[in-house]
Amino acid sequence: MEEYSRILIEDYCAHHDSAKSRRLARLVKKSYNIYAQYTDSDGIFMERCIEEESDPKLREAFEDLDKFMFGL
Numbered sequence: 001m002e003e004y005s006r007i008l009i010e011d012y013c014a015h016h017d018s019a020k021s022r023r024l025a026r027l028v029k030k031s032y033n034i035y036a037q038y039t040d041s042d043g044i045f046m047e048r049c050i051e052e053e054s055d056p057k058l059r060e061a062f063e064d065l066d067k068f069m070f071g072l
Contacts (some may be wrong), residue, residue, distance in 0.1 A: 001031055001068035005061035012058060020049065024065075031068055038069040 006028055013025040023045060030036040046066040053059040 002061075002064050005064035006031070008058055008061040009065060024049070027065060027069070031065065043070060 009024055009028050013021040013028070027038075027042060027046075030038070043066070046062060046069065050059060050062045050066065053062055
C-alpha cells in the first residue's frame with residue numbers, strides 16, 4: 001500500500017470522530033501487519049466508502065487500501 005494513501009486516511013481519521021473513521025483507522029493499523037487477514041465485511045465496508053467518497057484523493061486512497069487488503 002502506498003504510504004501517501006496511509007497518510008491521507010490517517011489524516012481523515014484524525015479529523016473525524018465517527019464509526020467510519022474508527023473502522024478505517026483499525027484497517028490502516030491492520031495493514032502494517034503482514035499476517036493480517038481481512039473479512040468479507042471489511043471488503044463490503046471499503047466498497048461503500050469508495051462509492052460514497054466525493055474527494056478524489058481520498059477515494060483513491062480508499063481504493064489503494066482495498067487493493068492492498070485483498071491483493072487485487
